[in-house]
Amino acid sequence: MKPRAEFSVSDDHKGSAPSHEPMQGARKSGREVLISGCGIGGLAAALAIAATGAKVRVFEKRKDPSEEGAGIQIGPNGTRILQDLGVADALREHVAIPEALQVFEGRSGSRLNAMPLGPWLADRHGAPYWVLHRIDLHKALREKAEQHPSITLQLGVAITDAKTTADGIEIFSDGQLVGTGNLLVAADGLRSTLRQKLFDAGELKYTGKSAARTVIARSEVPDGIPKDDVAIWLAPEGHVVHYPVRQGRELAIVVIRNTTTPDEGWATQVEPEWVLSAVAGFANPVRQLISASSDWRKWALFGTPAFRTWRNGRIVLLGDAAHPILPFFAQGAVLALEDAHVLAKELASQSEIESALEAYSRARLPRATTVQNASKRNGEIYHMSQPMSLARNMTLRLAPPKQLMARYDWLYGWR
């Protein structure tokens, strides 16, 4: 593992992005942009849109919107945008750069493939594959937003409704008008209030799977577990993913398993036995790894409602509000970063706000749908049972690792 993250320098990504200067070609419009939600998507959108010269107000329902302890993987299509947002330098000391994505058959513990990440992927796409703690990512984005003279964060205000007017937007919290502006970005997460109220979106559907997560110290990691790479252990009853965070001083672990009832929250405390029983049939090192933590949080995995558009008047959806995604491709937050980048670009280049929002929706919906479907398909492949799993394992064993990884150029090479 390389301890420091370096970007390959391409013409459009030299050095750190200027943080408080309007982006090149941006209209100094004096636009007032409202954002509901201070997660990774809302903060990235605030920074990207503020760089177009707009004033941004972010409303967050929680009084303290800090992240829960968990890891996150950010592929080159996301780290490139973090660089543009000017937060990459602050993050460098917190990230690890894994050399490979190792794939194991969970029950036997035999390795099926080790696809290259590290310098190989960074050279290929001009930006690295990072793994880090979500707290560090959220904190870097939030601090950057707090320092920005054109961004205001308003905590403890839930946006429950919005109305497009003749020339702008009004937003409400429990019936009270709390803001007016030129447009509203609904980045209020998986259970988006604004999506369910103002968009023609179906209900979220529980997948019958839940995830449990924890983070442990490197010293707690048992022998037989790769400490510096991303590793995934596959089995029909579920899978285990782990990767280093905080420059390899800690290991983030996620266990996906079948369950019958979904939880409401994102951080329900769960007994270690619930997690251990999910890996009862797994190889010994995996069971030891799962035993190493007694602090597990779980959350339920939901399928996607169908969408025709992400725009309603002067309101657009962004991040999980727009595209709830199963976590089998590690792309939910990365898609939110891509959304933020495209929305800011359209706002900077178009004089009509509604045209810009429409162009954003048209550009992003197909991309997000492709990634959502690919993620779902990944889950099916991970959880195959015999005889399909035998064919999968054979393919993975025989496939040249670089060739396998190159199949994801469409994903990581996005610009």
Ligand SMILES: Cc1cc2nc3c(=O)[nH]c(=O)nc-3n(C[C@H](O)[C@H](O)[C@H](O)COP(=O)(O)OP(=O)(O)OC[C@H]3O[C@@H](n4cnc5c(N)ncnc54)[C@H](O)[C@@H]3O)c2cc1C
């Ligand atoms: C198991 C698992 C693993 C994952 N791993 C990865 C990974 O490795 N890489 C990756 O890219 N993605 C990953 N993801 C996905 C990623 O976590 C999400 O896609 C991402 O955090 C979404 O960001 P967001 O800002 O859209 O939503 P959120 O982070 O949910 O933020 C929404 C914010 O809006 C606030 N809010 C809600 N309602 C209101 C309201 N009415 N008014 C005001 N504020 C409101 C919330 O409090 C919250 O702060 C994973 C997800 C799961 C489930």
